C-alpha cells in the first residue's frame with residue numbers, strides 16, 4: 001500500500017513509498033531542507049489507495065514476459 005508525505009505549507013506531496021517508514025524519512029528530509037527542522041502545520045503521511053493495473057499495463061507486462069521467456073529459451077538451447 002503506497003504512502004505519501006504531504007506538506008500543506010508547500011502544497012506538495014512526495015513520490016509514493018511502499019512503506020510508511022520511507023514516507024516518514026522523506027518527511028524528515030523535507031523538514032530539514034525547507035522548514036529548518038520544524039514541523040509544518042498539517043503535515044501528514046497518507047495512504048494512496050491501491051490502483052488496479054490498466055489493461056494496457058497488463059498487456060505490456062505479458063509481452064515483456066514472453067520476450068524474456070523466448071530469450072531464456074534461446075540461451076538454454
Ligand SMILES: [Zn+2]
Pocket residue numbers: 007008009010011030034035040
Ligand atoms: Zn514543506
